[in-house]
Amino acid sequence: MGNGRHRRTSRAVVVGGGFAGLACAFDLGRAGVEVELHEASDAVGGRVRTDRRDGFLLDRGFQVFNTAYPQVRRLLPLRALRLRPFTPGVLAHTPSGVLRLTDPTRRPREAGSLLPGRALGTRDLAALAGLTARDTLVPAALLRRGRDRTTRAALARSGLTRDAVDHVLRPFLAGVFLEPDLETSARFFHLVWRSMARGTLCLPAGGIGTAPRLLAARLPEGTVRLDSSVRSLTDSGILLQDGTERPADAVVVATDAVTAARLLPGTPVPPGRTVTTYYHAAGTSPLPEPTLVVDSTLTVLNTCVLSEVSGTYAPPGTSLVSTSVLGGDLPGGEAAVRRRAAELYAADTAGWQHVATYTVENALPAMRPPWPLSRRTRVTAGRYVCGDHRATGSVQGALASGSRAAREVLADLRDGTPAPDHPPG
Structure with a gap:
């Protein structure tokens, strides 16, 4: 050797x-x-993987890069990736309207959106703050050794109400785990939540x-x-x-x-989780900020304007919109995706041009509890x-x-x- x-x-x-x-x-x-x-x-x-097509950068399925992952920091020189950050929060379309959830420690000016009644109730805000503080501060080794249950059970145990889980956290986490029922291992959820609280979600300027x-x-x-x-x-x-x-x-x-x-x-x-991502070119950005939009109906998992995250994803004068759905092609196909995007962005999407569709089979393993976080090789x-x-x-x-x-x-x-x-x- x-x-x-x-x-x-x-x-x-x-x-x-x-x-x-x-x-x-x-x-x-x-x-x-x-x-x-x-x-x-x-x-x-x-x-x-990332494909280059007609001036667009097309990741093979919507993906994000988390700077807090220990192995990422060990193996990759982050500066060389020219990382571009997402907004530290989401826009959630819920039955009661559009809610903006933002990390107040990173966006103090937007902390007002978290006042009780504007996004979540007092109980839910306190429970979410407690969950985040625990996962951020407790040693990762303790999180790995914790009792495993479903993510839904872990969220309920943290004190969050069913409405907060179903209308805000579930639509966001469905895009993380690629499953709609929050049946993913709670141990994995806590580690992911910790990494998102401690790191920054980004995209490399040259694509994932x-x-x-x-x-x-x-x-x-x-x-x-x-x-x-x-x-x-x-x-x-x-x-x-x-x-x-x-x-x-x-x-x-x-x-x-x-x-x-x-x-x-x-x-x-x-068992594997499958996801399909649709890419559209728009003449005007439907949302002039690098923010992930989630859908409580789960008609789509999430959508975002990738060119707002990094202008390198689209040619000048054009915006690139990514919209993902669970499983294979959405019933109604690309046209149905545009119709739902029109509702989520409150924008006219009739003129959007379909650039590409990627279906990724077995994009993630189904991690039902008890799920071992590591196995002998x-x-x-x-x-x-x-x-x-x-x-x-x-x-x-x-x-x-x-x-x-x-x-x-x-x-x-x-x-x-x-x-x-x-x-x-």
């Missing part, structure tokens, strides 16, 4: 170039292991796909092999689709759960599996799972755990 404890440099192969695979390859390479990363597509990132590309650029030249699909794992390494065999002391499968189960039979495949001698489906459905979860795989590989190499034989060289 480059430190004199092994007769030769150990070799590892990572299958998959998403955040988990990139983090694993980075940590292994830094420890002196010779690493190859094989990615089946034409670029790294997995589900975190900038982040995995930046991490890939930190790997040694030649590590990443694009358009390199793996057919199967062998006794001595991997077999590529073109028939080439690549030997390795350790093989880490860092793909989606379905592909991982094909390459490593027996790997659990949790070692499957058999020399074989490992990592990814957000092995941790939590987030950038943090993917990076942490990849990092854990690297630690377990290094421990096995150091301790001499038997690995498949392969020809020298």
Whole structure:
């Protein structure tokens, strides 16, 4: 491993170039292991990709970047991403009207919107403040060890009324968890809430796909092999689709759960959450601020003007609007999305031009309690599996799972755990 404890440099192969695979390859390479990363597509990132089309930046599904994630701060030079922040709050369309919820510690001038009766009642404001303070100040380790229940149960336990949960928090969290019933693990919810309170939700100026590309650029030249699909794992390494065999002391499968189960039979495949995002070009911005709009009817999950977050997302003189819905195509399709957007923005959307639609299958694992926040990655001698489906459905979860795989590989190499034989060289 480059430190004199092994007769030769150990070799590892990572299958998959998403955040988990990139983090694993980075940590292994830094420890002196010779690493190859094989990615089946034409670029790294997995589900975190950005397309450029006619002057627009189109993330493959609406995503945000959280600066508070520990693994993000460890692995990525944030300044290089040229991050552009969202408003620290949301506009919630509820049965009683449009409510603005803003973090008063970051936007003191807008604290008046939180006065009782303008957004939430006194009880709900106090409960929300208490929940946020607890999750922000309590050590993360305690949150991870807390009793697991559903997010809905955790919100009720915090003292929030059913109306506040159903009309404000549920529509926002439905976009975070990609499920409408708040059945996601409360332990995960508390960690996410903590990260949002402590960090800033942003977008890189070059699109969300900038982040995995930046991490890939930190790997040694030649590590990443694009358009390199793996057919199967062998006794001595991997077999590529073109028939080439690549030997390795350790093989880490860092793909989606379905592909991982094909390459490593027996790997659990949790149910997945699907989301569809519609992109529209508008001549005039329907909301001149970088704020997320959520819909208590859940006709759509959320909508925002991405070009207000970062002007790089649209060509000059044009606004780019992103609107996401649960599952596949909304009944009525793109026209139905525009009709609901017209109501949410109180704007004429008839002239909006449809730019693209992305449906992301299994965008997140379904994290019902009790959900383990991390799982061992070692499957058999020399074989490992990592990814957000092995941790939590987030950038943090993917990076942490990849990092854990690297630690377990290094421990096995150091301790001499038997690995498949392969020809020298």
